[in-house]
Amino acid sequence: METSILKTESLTFSYPAEEGKEARLVLDGVDLDIEAGSFVAVLGHNGSGKSTLAKHLNAILLPSGGKVYVSGMDTADEARLLAIRRTVGMVFQNPDNQIVANVVEEDCAFGPENLGVPPDEIRKLVDDSLKIVGMYSYREHAPHLLSGGQKQRIAIAGVLAMKPRCVVLDEPTAMLDPIGRREVLETIKALNETQGVTVVLITHHMDEAAQAHRLVVMSKGKIISDGPPKEVFQQVEALKAVGLTVPETVELLYELNREGFDLPLDALSDEDCAQALYQLLKKD
Amino acid sequence: MALKDITLGQYFPGKTLLHRLDPRTKILLLVFYIVALFMAKNALGYGLLALTLVGAVLVSRVGFKAVLRGMKPVFFIVVFTAVLNLLYTPGQGEPLIAFWVIKIYWEGIRTAFFMVLRIMLLISCTFLLTYTTSPILLTDALEDLLGLLKKLRLPVHELAMMMSIALRFIPTLIEETDKIMSAQKARGADFETGNLLHRAQALIPLLVPLFISAFRRADELAVAMECRCYHGGEGRTRMRQLKYAGRDYIALLLGLALCVAVWCSNLLGVF
Ligand SMILES: Nc1ncnc2c1ncn2[C@@H]1O[C@H](COP(=O)(O)OP(=O)(O)OP(=O)(O)O)[C@@H](O)[C@H]1O
Ligand SMILES: [Mg+2]
Numbered sequence: 001m002e003t004s005i006l007k008t009e010s011l012t013f014s015y016p017a018e019e020g021k022e023a024r025l026v027l028d029g030v031d032l033d034i035e036a037g038s039f040v041a042v043l044g045h046n047g048s049g050k051s052t053l054a055k056h057l058n059a060i061l062l063p064s065g066g067k068v069y070v071s072g073m074d075t076a077d078e079a080r081l082l083a084i085r086r087t088v089g090m091v092f093q094n095p096d097n098q099i100v101a102n103v104v105e106e107d108c109a110f111g112p113e114n115l116g117v118p119p120d121e122i123r124k125l126v127d128d129s130l131k132i133v134g135m136y137s138y139r140e141h142a143p144h145l146l147s148g149g150q151k152q153r154i155a156i157a158g159v160l161a162m163k164p165r166c167v168v169l170d171e172p173t174a175m176l177d178p179i180g181r182r183e184v185l186e187t188i189k190a191l192n193e194t195q196g197v198t199v200v201l202i203t204h205h206m207d208e209a210a211q212a213h214r215l216v217v218m219s220k221g222k223i224i225s226d227g228p229p230k231e232v233f234q235q236v237e238a239l240k241a242v243g244l245t246v247p248e249t250v251e252l253l254y255e256l257n258r259e260g261f262d263l264p265l266d267a268l269s270d271e272d273c274a275q276a277l278y279q280l281l282k283k284d
Numbered sequence: 285m286a287l288k289d290i291t292l293g294q295y296f297p298g299k300t301l302l303h304r305l306d307p308r309t310k311i312l313l314l315v316f317y318i319v320a321l322f323m324a325k326n327a328l329g330y331g332l333l334a335l336t337l338v339g340a341v342l343v344s345r346v347g348f349k350a351v352l353r354g355m356k357p358v359f360f361i362v363v364f365t366a367v368l369n370l371l372y373t374p375g376q377g378e379p380l381i382a383f384w385v386i387k388i389y390w391e392g393i394r395t396a397f398f399m400v401l402r403i404m405l406l407i408s409c410t411f412l413l414t415y416t417t418s419p420i421l422l423t424d425a426l427e428d429l430l431g432l433l434k435k436l437r438l439p440v441h442e443l444a445m446m447m448s449i450a451l452r453f454i455p456t457l458i459e460e461t462d463k464i465m466s467a468q469k470a471r472g473a474d475f476e477t478g479n480l481l482h483r484a485q486a487l488i489p490l491l492v493p494l495f496i497s498a499f500r501r502a503d504e505l506a507v508a509m510e511c512r513c514y515h516g517g518e519g520r521t522r523m524r525q526l527k528y529a530g531r532d533y534i535a536l537l538l539g540l541a542l543c544v545a546v547w548c549s550n551l552l553g554v555f
């Protein structure tokens with residue numbers, strides 16, 4: 001079964017409880033199967049367990065109950081640890097805290113160096129991954145002098161240099177300005193489309209989530225909705241009930257429907273939304 | 285604020301001969317130089333060493349200003365050493381100046397002068413090394429040179445890793461300190477006036493958030509490093525390989541020659 005790259009089976013997890021308190025399940029029976037080559041977004045309000053789930057996907061955390069498989073390898077199998085981590089790369093929120101070296105290319109080389117790749121091959125991996133994220137011309141710069149978006153792209157390049165089949169990004173745009181956000185999101189999409197890398201994007205931004213192939217919504221450690229963004233966002237009430245909003249286009253159509261119109265809720269882009277409104281006006 | 289002036293570990297990129305020497309060669313040359321510095325006993329020896337340093341600074345093109353700037357933080361130590369040596373070196377014959385309990389001999393002046401010269405040369409040559417060598421190369425070189433100690437089970441790789449990460453985070457933490465300081469100043473904190481105790485107290489609201497954030501960073505960095513398959517120095521390769529070239533051997537020979545020359549000048553006994 002090589003089409004499934006990440007798979008969790010009734011995954012439960014709780015952090016060690018503080019003294020006198022009862023351990024609370026942060027992940028409560030998560031069943032998720034992610035297809036190789038897909039682009040999956042994970043949405044959920046604060047504390048719903050998204051980051052905790054992400055950390056299970058490359059064995060930073062191990063399940064309290066249930067199983068996690070990374071292209072068939074059980075993450076609890078310590079002998080496969082490096083193989084698992086080079087298959088699933090991880091990018092975090094704060095780029096400053098993931099960059100280890102003070103030269104861009106040295107940082108990119110960190111992963112392959114750890115894996116014991118021969119020097120001339122590392123050179124090639126580093127150059128290739130810097131080109132993919134569009135930071136090749138900055139290879140000799142000091143990371144702390146770059147913008148947030150550039151730093152985050154360096155962090156992505158650092159992960160790509162290990163040639164992962166899947167990249168998990170935990171709110172990679174949360175600390176960036178709109179320009180940086182766009183840069184990073186473009187990079188992520190290109191990664192999926194041209195490199196065929198499976199992408200799991202954890203995010204707070206509806207517009208980012210809307211661009212994925214598949215959208216998973218989490219609440220209180222459970223998956224409450226899973227499907228193409230167009231379908232998931234139609235469940236406006238369910239999403240609002242768990243403290244999430246929907247894209248503005250869907251919101252508009254939804255409000256109009258509540259006023260008695262009959263509009264389809266699957267218009268995510270501005271154009272689709274305008275088209276739906278146009279059709280409505282034409283009918284009258 | 286003086287924070288931006290910190291030159292520790294600062295590197296001036298360049299392509300001069302001094303920049304291109306293998307970092308290991310440069311570290312070894314520094315060791316030779318320091319050994320020679322502690323062997324020197326007279327004006328001829330010190331003269332040779334000072335000339336060598338001037339030559340090296342000229343070759344490196346970092347400029348004497350930058351080298352002198354490195355001296356600023358140790359200015360007091362230098363003055364203190366000079367005064368102590370001046371006052372407490374006993375001499376034969378008549379003191380040059382005798383005033384109350386102060387007696388200054390010719391030997392005192394000589395020792396003080398050489399002592400100051402020695403400290404200044406020592407600091408200058410160390411700074412010259414960091415100015416002309418990127419921190420990453422420096423740590424690589426240290427790790428390589430200390431490779432022998434690895435056999436004695438000393439954690440050489442870990443130390444080198446710690447050093448390079450520390451160097452990586454210096455600018456980040458300086459930036460953060462600046463930010464916290466501005467935030468506290470906006471709330472009326474005063475870091476610049478008052479007596480020493482006052483100013484030390486004013487630092488507490490600066491240091492507490494700085495430490496908390498540093499620990500959080502360390503935590504996140506550790507996870508990020510694990511995600512990138514870091515598992516210690518075992519089986520690790522390096523992208524950049526250090527290689528000695530012809531110029532390195534020549535430089536090392538010259539360094540050795542300097543040591544011999546200084547040793548010989550002691551025998552001549554000039555001044
Ligand atoms: N290291 C930890 N130790 C104990 N509890 C933790 C730890 N990390 C997270 N938690 C708790 O686990 C729950 C889920 O946290 P998690 O970070 O997975 O949420 P999240 O969905 O990523 O939230 P956010 O959107 O804020 O990033 C939270 O209630 C949090 O308090
Ligand atoms: Mg999170």
